[in-house]
Amino acid sequence: MFRKLPGDEAQRLVSTTPDTAVVFRPAVLRTPAIVTLVIFAWRLLAGLVRLLWRHPVASAVVAAPCALACWYGWRAGLASIAAVVTLPALWFTLHRPSFLHLIGWRLLAFWRFIWIYRRHWQPVMIISGLGRHLRGRDYLPRLLSVRCTSWADVVTVKMLHGQAVKDWADRLDQLAHGFGARSCRVSIARAGRLHLVFPRRDPLAVPMPAVPIPDEVSVGPVRIGTREDGSPWLLTVHGTHVLVAGATGAGKGSVIWSAIRGLLPAVRAGLVEIWALDPKRMELSFGRALFGKRYAATPADCADLLEAAVTVMQDRADRFAGHQRNHTPTPEDPFVLVVVDEVAFLTAYQSDKGLKLRISAALATLTTQGRAVGVGVLAALQDPRKEVMNIRNLFPDKIALRLDESEQVDMVLGDGARDRGALADHISPIPQQGAGVAYVRLEASPDPIRVRAAYVSDADIRAMAEAVAA
Template sequence: MFKKLPGDEAQHLVTTTPDTAVVFRPAVLHTPAIITVLIFTWRLLAGLIRVIWRHPIAAIVVAVPVVTWALYGWPWGLGLVALVLVGLTAWFFLARASFLRWVGWRLLAFWRRIWVYRRHWQPVMIVSGLGRRIHGRDYLPRLVHVTCTSWADLVTVRMLTGQCVKDWADRVDHLAHGFGATSCRVSIARAGWLLLIIPRHDPLATPLPAVPIPDEATVGPVEIGRCEDGTPWKLKVHGTHVLVAGATGAGKGSIIWSTIRGLLPAVRAGLVQIWALDPKRMELSFGRTLFGDRYAATPDACADLLEAAVAVMQERADRFAGLQRTHTPTTEDPFVLVVVDEVAFLTAYQSDKGLKLRISAALATLTTQGRAVGVGVLAALQDPRKDVLSIRNLFPDKIALRLDESEQVDMVLGDGARDRGALADHISPIPAQGAGVAYVRLETSPDPIRVRAAYVSDADIRAMAEAVTA
């Protein structure tokens, strides 16, 4: 019957032909060719201006040889290119650090922005759920800027309106594997903007030798290893308390002994006293001569030593009251660092309830009142659960070495630490690869920092003890 009908007239037609197909042709507006040409020309010019604005150095590198070629001929243009290449090569070999800072990392960032991130941005955003496809149109977070360092790419992203940091933190695995990396961390750049830290390689994959003993006597921060960005890891012990949590063989001893090694000149100068509690009788016993009579191994001796530290703290508090609010180490009032190797044995696994109460009360008193008068606590444990150490929130600075479960990461570093990239449960159990590797969350920053403590061997410890004895 009728094969093509316009508009709504089809509803008034009745046909007995079963195979009749009603076809509707949408209205087509023919755009003049000149308008189409103008639109594409405008887009080309806008894109060219945007590239020149965002990448001025790359634009100059391309434009200068081309202009020289056009004005003076190809020999001059080719000679200019050769001269620039020779100069860059000489700069690379003579001053590699400055070359990488001003040229190398910028070129690498330009390349990775185009080839890695811009190329895969749409599929990664859509598949991970960070982008939205509405009525056939993709709404994607904006890739703002890419900066390269010696070990990672720093990708600045502008979130979609209505997104939050947790939306990205929950998808760090998608982002890492989508861009060909092993991990990804998320931090806040400013309101509505995020910074994705995507490592290209692991600078902490190999063990670090013991840090040299400082020449000057200092109470900190003391250098005990390296951060992921290559800077020294300096641990603050004076004016704070530090909790170190990690499974067996994770490297708690590396942190403890590296800290003692950094304080050694101050110990010899009388500005620092280290009080050691070693219930396992294994770790701290190697340097027992470093501690003198301030060493305890049995539960009774540990309780007595902790209560003696409380007495020192309270005596100082009585003298400092109304005179000073902070502590300055002197030979008369040195900084006292109480080191507890396995605090869980004393607070949770101790069978004597009386000793357990004494130890828990002394630790709680020290961690709540000791900072202002120069008494700090450095405690290490394997199990970070609340029923094992009920006062873990009294430690402002926390260090998470390799942990067995993902839930333990937030127990040690606080809620949301694992979502921000503190994958302590993914640290390798192989000693050569993962011993000493940790994530640190400081009192002043919610973002975890990946670090590795230097390994202090038995020979290093014996040499330290002999130096103090001598």
């Protein structure tokens, strides 16, 4: 006769009879005590097994002193506790990296899993809209695990059925503030699972000096700076093209000069040639001795130099056709890196239409045909709009330094890059804090990587030029 209603449904009932209140009396089912005890015991046993399975080391650390105290007295238990405290402290003092890798970060991950993420998981999911509260029941994404590194927490989440990555990417700010982090980034672990990265500190806050000139002669990936996880940032210049975009003072020169610095041994060995286009006459002029005759500053000279690079590329293509598909640097056919400091001045803001067409055609030819024959382009610009740089998609590797607008991030790194955490428009404009900080999206990976380029001073550039001249 009566239909049972959840609490939320009962609150929405309205009486049509004046002065009559709606009375909700839930049905009561008397449960035998033995059934309640069995359910309670089963839940206790299942929770204990789950605890031992998920945290065997922590469980053993707690259980061992208790067992020794029961079998051999309280002194044995106290001695085991002292050993448990003393030995890790000694280990931490003697060899900190191994202690952190095997024990330290795992203990921190366990603590943050309990105190930060699981404690706030339900309200953050509901308020941010990633969870649902329907008919008195919460439907939440599942918090699977937390892994700590030296600078961030990596949280693995199982999404609700029907959710997409974009649902999480649109709520990065809510997630970051909900769990007390500076920012949040999302990446796909596998189907239905995500990795949420919450930084605990900023390892790139302090500028780094110029990377030492390598001893090895190589045109392979050169070290530009440091990645956020502390590993070296290696930039591939041979066999690809690189576009560097950033506002004034963002640190484009640090990327350019760090790349040239990494190639310096190969330049001295005759395996690499640097061709420089410097329409501003400021940045690349410091190392003019590095470039020799392959330096251009005026628009007309820049057009001639680019067309000369096209001639070299086409000559190699004619000789390599039918014999080899990839370029190997030799003194006869060195790798040619064409560096353009401010490409927008030559392609968009050039008043001479004839020079503008010549430069645009040469750059388009180099970026479409130069990779296989050992001619690469490293271009820098401030404004990444399509009407300013209409061939930006021809650059496989892109670097986004500090940008003025959020829309420019996707212009440089591709659609969805900012939703995945590439907040290039939030990089600090203070030189000590933000110069050289960038987000990189490589050809082989859709996820942006936060990096910082080393600062190459004027004295370093002059020393490089003198070394090559000598």
